[in-house]
Amino acid sequence: xxxxxxxxxxxALALLLLATPFAGLVLATDWRHFGFAHGDGGAxxxxxxxxxxxxxxxxxxGTPLAWWLARHRVRGQWLIDALLLLALLTPPLAMGLLxxxxxGPYGPAGSLLERAGLVLTNSAPAFVMAQLYAALPYYxxxxxxxxxxxxxxxxQIALTLGHSPARxxxxxxLPLAKxxxxxxxxxxxxxxxxxxxxxxIVAYYPQGIPVKLWTNLQDIGLSAVYPLLxxxxxxxLPLPLALGLxxxxxxx
Amino acid sequence: xxxxxxxARPIELSASFEVEGFTVLLGASxxxxxLLLRAIAGLLPAQGxxxxxxxxxxxxxxxxxxxxxxxxxxxxxxxxxxxxxGPHRRDEAMAWLQRVGLVDLAERWPAxxxxxxxxxxxxxxxxARRPQLLLLDEPTSALDPxxxxxxxxxxxxxxxxxxxxxLAVSHDPALAAMADRxxxxxxxxxxxxxxxxxxxxxxxxxxxARLLGLRNVFCGRLTGTAGSQHLIWPEAGVSLLVKTTxxxxxxVDWHVAPEAIRLQHGGTVPADTIxxxxxxxxxxxxxxxxxxxxxxxxxxxxLPSCHAAETVRLxxxxxxxxxxxx
Numbered sequence: 001x002x003x004x005x006x007x008x009x010x011x012a013l014a015l016l017l018l019a020t021p022f023a024g025l026v027l028a029t030d031w032r033h034f035g036f037a038h039g040d041g042g043a044x045x046x047x048x049x050x051x052x053x054x055x056x057x058x059x060x061x062g063t064p065l066a067w068w069l070a071r072h073r074v075r076g077q078w079l080i081d082a083l084l085l086l087a088l089l090t091p092p093l094a095m096g097l098l099x100x101x102x103x104g105p106y107g108p109a110g111s112l113l114e115r116a117g118l119v120l121t122n123s124a125p126a127f128v129m130a131q132l133y134a135a136l137p138y139y140x141x142x143x144x145x146x147x148x149x150x151x152x153x154x155x156q157i158a159l160t161l162g163h164s165p166a167r168x169x170x171x172x173x174l175p176l177a178k179x180x181x182x183x184x185x186x187x188x189x190x191x192x193x194x195x196x197x198x199x200x201i202v203a204y205y206p207q208g209i210p211v212k213l214w215t216n217l218q219d220i221g222l223s224a225v226y227p228l229l230x231x232x233x234x235x236x237l238p239l240p241l242a243l244g245l246x247x248x249x250x251x252x
Numbered sequence: 253x254x255x256x257x258x259x260a261r262p263i264e265l266s267a268s269f270e271v272e273g274f275t276v277l278l279g280a281s282x283x284x285x286x287l288l289l290r291a292i293a294g295l296l297p298a299q300g301x302x303x304x305x306x307x308x309x310x311x312x313x314x315x316x317x318x319x320x321x322x323x324x325x326x327x328x329x330x331x332x333x334x335x336x337x338g339p340h341r342r343d344e345a346m347a348w349l350q351r352v353g354l355v356d357l358a359e360r361w362p363a364x365x366x367x368x369x370x371x372x373x374x375x376x377x378x379x380a381r382r383p384q385l386l387l388l389d390e391p392t393s394a395l396d397p398x399x400x401x402x403x404x405x406x407x408x409x410x411x412x413x414x415x416x417x418x419l420a421v422s423h424d425p426a427l428a429a430m431a432d433r434x435x436x437x438x439x440x441x442x443x444x445x446x447x448x449x450x451x452x453x454x455x456x457x458x459x460x461a462r463l464l465g466l467r468n469v470f471c472g473r474l475t476g477t478a479g480s481q482h483l484i485w486p487e488a489g490v491s492l493l494v495k496t497t498x499x500x501x502x503x504v505d506w507h508v509a510p511e512a513i514r515l516q517h518g519g520t521v522p523a524d525t526i527x528x529x530x531x532x533x534x535x536x537x538x539x540x541x542x543x544x545x546x547x548x549x550x551x552x553x554x555l556p557s558c559h560a561a562e563t564v565r566l567x568x569x570x571x572x573x574x575x576x577x578x
Binding site: 057151153154156157158159160161162164165171172175176 | 283293294295307308309310311313314315322323324325334335377378381
């Protein structure tokens with residue numbers, strides 16, 4: 001009894017710590033003069049629209065990789081693991097600088113792509129690229145764990161029942177990994193939307209919400225930050241929250 | 253159907269034998285029986301016939317792994333329909349479920365079915381694929397003892413009814429008893445094949461006798477030659493009179509049926525009497541056996557009236573002792 005009370009007390013403390021900054025937001029917001037700065041609406045549109053594009057790219061590129069990593073053991077596996085960890089480990093600012101070095105106008109990849117008409121500095125594609133680099137490793141790691149949870153035997157049975165490997169993937173592996181993949185998508189979404197450091201370096205324009213919060217702070221002050229932050233929470237939270245609730249409901 | 257397969261990894265194994273009707277490949281754990289099934293199903297790299305070199309989806313086999321392995325996200329009928337295509341998938345799936353007597357449970361999820369029911373759904377799913385060969389991996393392992401024989405009898409009857417040859421691998425002598433044909437594996441080799449009746453009548457070795465579930469299979473050594481031959485039984489520290497055609501000094505596996513062991517009464521004690529302690533009387537639906545302690549060995553005897561801790565004198569008639577070179 002006392003031990004479970006102790007655990008409950010610790011859990012309550014952790015929740016309290018998590019909630020503290022947001023209580024601060026409620027207190028600090030000037031509700032009587034609640035208003036938006038010029039360009040806030042555009043920032044919301046940029047963040048939502050381009051994050052959705054980034055999310056689609058992350059799922060399209062990350063899912064096959066995650067499945068492959070979950071199902072194959074190759075020599076030099078540690079190099080792949082190291083690469084994923086490195087992508088997670090790199091401070092966002094440093095990642096932005098590295099991306100600028102490669103994809104910037106004077107970078108080897110950037111100058112080639114620019115010739116093909118794809119500008120990866122201060123453009124919508126640059127914004128999507130920054131979010132992709134910020135969120136892809138998180139998605140791959142979470143999705144790999146989801147695929148690793150699918151019993152191999154069921155995939156093999158599906159093969160012996162006469163289906164091609166591709167059909168087995170879509171009819172067995174994917175549905176059985178669904179819950180974990182939903183969690184991975186939610187994680188990628190919040191990572192992409194909230195990314196500031198990488199975006200700041202390679203895609204200051206078009207301004208998404210995180211960068212706009214920064215410029216509002218610089219140009220106007222705190223009073224212009226909080227209203228946009230409220231809107232940010234309002235538009236960013238529903239997708240991961242709904243996915244998370246769906247997962248919990250299926251597990252219950 | 254002739255099976256001829258060679259596996260190099262993870263263990264080296266080659267097996268060649270005939271499958272007809274319901275064939276049981278009997279072998280101890282770790283012999284690689286499951287690997288052989290997986291190789292035939294194309295799930296493990298191997299060379300052999302039939303289906304050599306084909307990917308698993310193009311092999312006409314119905315593979316039932318250990319445990320039923322239904323798709324948990326599909327209802328019973330959807331599991332069966334997984335093997336089917338076309339607009340009448342549902343009707344066909346229902347027909348297969350009807351065949352295994354589960355049409356009433358078609359809408360259930362796998363988790364809502366018993367082990368035996370899941371296995372029947374898995375069988376219906378494997379049959380719906382219209383295989384030329386059924387592969388069953390330890391089909392008794394997921395069944396509870398009370399209904400096991402009934403579920404197995406139904407399984408075997410269904411296999412006979414559809415007329416598809418089936419290969420079941422198992423270490424369970426109870427399953428072997430229902431086979432049309434037995435294949436025995438020991439030391440990663442096929443050591444005997446035949447009808448169960450013939451195999452039971454003439455096990456080729458002590459290892460086969462053990463696989464068949466015979467009690468009282470021991471190690472020993474022969475001394476003397478025909479006429480005055482004795483079997484030295486080191487575990488019990490005794491020697492028994494035997495008559496074999498094997499040479500002096502041969503190491504043997506030997507067996508004596510529990511029913512053949514005789515209790516000695518009265519004062520005159522024959523030379524090769526064994527003194528044993530009753531360890532545990534075993535009474536079941538199949539008879540009464542006494543577990544006896546003879547030195548280091550446990551001997552089973554069909555002794556209807558004996559009590560724990562009692563000391564008994566036994567004779568093992570030479571005509572009932574069977575010896576195989578070890």
